[in-house]
Amino acid sequence: MIPTETISPGHPRTDPTSGPPIxxxxxxxxxxxxxxxxxxxxxxxxxxxxxxxxxxxxxxxxxxxxxxxxxxxxxxxxxxxxxxxxxxxxxxxxxxxxxxxxxxxxxxxxxxxxxxxxxxxxxxxxxxxxxxxxxxxxxxxxxxxxxxxxxxxxxxxxxxxxxxxxxxxxxxxxxxxxxxxxxxxxxxxxxxxxxxxxxxxxxxxxxxxxxxxxxxxxxxxxxxxxxxxxxxxxxxxxxTANIDRNWKLQIVGDLGPFLAALGARGVKVAHDETQGSLTAQLPEHAEPRLFIEAAASAGVGLKEMRLGTRTLEEAFFEVIGEAPHAHS
Amino acid sequence: MPILEQVYRRLDHHEPASSWRAVWAIGDQCGAMALKGWFPKGWLAVSQIPGLVVAVIIYVMTRNESTVLEVVNGMARTGYQSFNDVPGETWYRVASNLVYAMITIVQGWFATVGTAIYGARQVADDLRTSAFEVYVARPIWSRDYVIGKLIAVVKPLLFILIVPTGFCLLAANLFVPASAGPCLKLYPILIAAGIAYATLNAIVILGISSLGKSSRYATITWFVLYFLTMAVSVILTQSTGDSVWEIVSYRANLQVILASFLRLNPFENLDLEFPSPDHSLASSALIIGCLAALSLFLVLRRVRSGRLP
Structure with a gap:
């Protein structure tokens, strides 16, 4: 029988630059x-x-x-x-x-x-x-x-x-x-x-x-x-660390006014319809409190708000300077 | 059994890299691969038939002492009346003549074809199928690869050359006990001659095999080398009337070298067609040596260009 769960490393990942170089x-x-x-x-x-x-x-x-x-x-x-x-x-x-x-x-x-x-x-x-x-x-x-x-x-x-x-x-x-x-x-x-x-x-x-x-x-x-x-x-x-200040948001309520409220505050938003979640990028010097204020002004409930991470794929395409779809 | 239940075991200690182990591994495995299939195995089996036939002929002849003496007296131009009259040196000469004829003329043809069967594919197929990459990532040297391949080719050729010839010699010694003592030293000479013959053929075929990426190309080139040099030698000898041109023939040069191994002197009473008086062991050895050196150079160059150190 072949297990289908996600592979997890057997030990904490090591810093690749630590220890004597091989x-x-x-x-x-x-x-x-x-x-x-x-x-x-x-x-x-x-x-x-x-x-x-x-x-x-x-x-x-x-x-x-x-x-x-x-x-x-x-x-x-x-x-x-x-x-x-x-x-x-x-x-x-x-x-x-x-x-x-x-x-x-x-x-x-x-x-x-x-x-x-x-x-x-x-x-x-x-x-x-x-x-x-x-x-x-x-x-x-x-x-x-x-x-x-x-x-x-x-x-x-x-x-x-x-x-x-x-x-x-x-x-x-x-x-x-x-x-x-x-x-x-x-x-x-x-x-x-x-x-x-x-x-x-x-x-x-x-x-x-x-x-x-x-x-x-x-x-x-x-x-x-x-x-x-x-x-x-x-x-x-x-x-894959969150160096771009990406946040994952899930709301309860009408999405349109919330998107408008975020836009008014200079937040870039990507909507993943399959997951039902939003990926929002905080403007520089802004605080995460901004999401709560936007939700309150739009009259929606903020169900989840957490720091997002990039996939290695996203990081890879950023490094080589091309958009992901160009290689898909 | 699910693979996830298996546990990887690290070795207690690491063996140092060993050239000899690598050489024998290549010799074993590539030799076994060369014998794969009905034709290579069949050729090896068929090559043993002449030994059996000649042994039976020797048995039948030795049932009658006068028949044997007639042969001995004919070859040595003497007039012995019984086995006891024949000196040991004459028995040795007669037996060495038998060995020479068997190894160069009868078994030699089987070995010529066998060289193509067992050797043509060795380097060519590795290059064609990228099998060569399995060697280059290992801690071996180019010489290990070449010696291993030589062993793979030499082993079946030795079986073709030595076993039937040795069997006939043994039969002659058993059926004519008086000849056994003087002929004892012929056994190691036979083995040395067989190794020399097989090794020279193997070196040349490996050189040819490294030239192209197909065993068919190597097979054709081998036979062209073998028969074309023979034909040119015959034509030049016939047209000039000078037998020195036999030196052009790969086969004739091999025969001269083997005759020296067997300590044959064809100009003293033994009726042999080779070697000719017009070229010596030194010139034949020089030609075959150069050919072998060229072949080794070709195969080593090819192997090193594939990144074996």
Missing amino acids: ITAEDLRVAFGRYVALDGVTLKFGPGAHGLLGPNGAGKSTLVKVLLGLVRPDSGSGDVLGHSIHGRQTDLRHRVGYMPERDAHVPGMLVIDYVSMMGRLSGLAKRPAEARAHEVLTYVGLSGERYRTVDSLSAGNRQRAKLATALVHDPDLLLLDEPTNGMDPVGRREMLRLIVELRRVGISMLVSTHLLPDVQEVCDGVAIMAKGRVLRTGSVASL
């Missing part, structure tokens, strides 16, 4: 011919789960590959788990689990062989690698598919198999490139639960995705990228 990047630049994929990327992440957000072509996958040593930057430097991205790449890859965006498997190979082989490539002996492969496949929910070939799996199960290969050697850091790609809503929810669970047991991770709800549900920190640049970094909480 990922640092300093002025990274990568160009493929005339196309600049990364343009002076600088960021720092501490332990925990971090999201790399951005539209397609933002440079997220390139940054992940640079951090793993798969793409050599033209300039700049970086460290992952204390290993320089310009240093011995095998030392770094030994401690990192990578889940690529693209399907990467040997056609015709059984799932169990595939995962076990990845364990052996990471230093495990044959028998322990096989035992570990069974263990992680059970963990990701693929125990019933162990003896099928990887290419015969559904898209969602292939994602799980990729996660199993990233986990088989028990890495300290997971680099997840679009982990919920191609998954149905149920599969996506399961994948996010696994990620939350992994963070709970102390595995740090960097989740590259264009799906904002994924990041909001599982990550502590986030870096928003567009056109090869990091536009903003910070905790998810700080990005």
